[in-house]
Amino acid sequence: MKIDELYALLRRRGVLWPSAEIYGGAQGLYDYGPLGAALKRRIEDAWSAWFLGLSRDYYRIEPSEIVPESVVRASGHLENFTDPEVVCEACHTPVRAETLLEKERPGGVDGLTPSQIGEVLRAHQIRCPTCGSTALGVPRPFNLMFSIPFGVDGEERAYLLPETAQGSYLAFARMRDVGRKALPLGIGVIGKAYRNEIAPRQVLFRMRAFTQAELQIFFDPNDFAVPFAEVRDEKVPVVRAAERERGHAEGEVVPASALAASGLPEFYVYHLVHLLRFLRDVLGYPAERIRFLEKSEAERAFYNRIQFDAEVFLESLGGFKEVGAIHYRGDYDLTRHSVASGKDLAASRKDGSSVLPHVLELTFGVDRNLWALADVHLVHDGERTVWRLPAYLAPVPLAVFPLIAKEHAAYALRLADAMATEGVPVQYDDASSIGRRYARMDEVGTPYCVTVDGETVAEGPGQGTVTLRARDSRAQERIATAELASRLRPTLRPPRPTDREVPAVRSVR
């Protein structure tokens, strides 16, 4: 589906809509409705089950999303996010205005408006340091962080975190002390990040407030053993940076062992494979629509030593789009925070020596994946529209209908209540015809529909059998109401990496 069609469908069904809609909306801000909020929660639960399930030493915390200025100063965001920037129109290289003008205005550019900076650039015939052109663009402020007055007199400043990761770095010292002292230590956070984007676009793909699920793994660079044998034969679709530079953008599918042989650390490949398995086996993206794009040295942030973006091909957005990434950040973050705070952030080894941990960061865009799950699984199937979500991701896993509202409603309502009590989220519906009810539930991804009929009622309260109808096959079977919850519940639990066999994603029979 195209972006407008998909977005209209999601709005109509109450999955999501523009924030402040009655005032004309606000760019880059969205509200999730009942279905969207439920789906998002299930994505987050599935992420937690999978990634925190990788190790007993991976924990989930919930740090503050507002931080004092000292934090963003240390992390480098203040410097990089607030200076006016000029882009060369000839070679497209972005340069900070301050760098260009350091000879002419040693005092810096603070206090000048962007257009004043532009005048100074022209007056002095400043050239692009990369290509020498004088065709420099109009400077513009580069303040992608939201700042807020902080404290009673409002003289201090605080910032909304522009990336979730910082919360984990701040928490490392405490976690090191309250948890096991040994590395590796994983800190998982599902939280919001805030960026005042210049051009929010494509609905959930460029938002001003968005949810990231991130796992920061702190490890000893000399000792990070992983059970690599478990993943060595996995086929991984990659687009290597070196190949791209030679003009080969198609990518290739190679075994994990070959990636490790090419020089990537085993711990890196191991986690990359688990991100692949999560996208493919848990979220159900078809293998051929997933790829890992390696970022070259020029493309990646300077502190990243290795970076692969996980991308999924999205029809609605016309190409492969980033939905997650895996960054080897080295010791950049802890070094910065250690120096700025004056605190020792080293961890101790078993032999008593100490080491400043390195960080492997697994990031996952929750909103983007919610969109991707709609793009990939919400399809027109002949006459009907079906959202083929894995059962454990479905916002409403079960619907209960009376075949004839007048005759079977009382029984059906009791059954729906009983299922809710059993822990199976359920929706009751007796409006219009049975076929239309099935169709409505198909569209919001409900994998199971149960219909109470005359036979059920005749069999008596708590006794009867009902028809259980599967979303994808539309096949029906007769099942005792007493067995319903125990039958469905296992399919509603998201897979963990330790499951002996990851259940097939399309487990809805």
Added chain:
RNA sequence: GCGGGCAUAGUGUAGUCUGGUCAUCACAUAGGCUUGCCAAGCCUAUAACUCGGGUUCAAAUCCCGGUGCCCGCACCA
């Protein structure tokens, strides 16, 4: 942010060029009748010209501005 395009019920649309009936049609939604399993039928109801200003006897229609959306460029440390 720059350039181009667009904006009519919940959704998709007709009407806009050429100003002038109670703004078209379909689906949807709600209620009723009917209905023993996949968007059936009949009746009834709900509901829109993105916002603000201007021109005019008269504006969905023409003009200006705001807001939002789409595409391209740039940005995404």
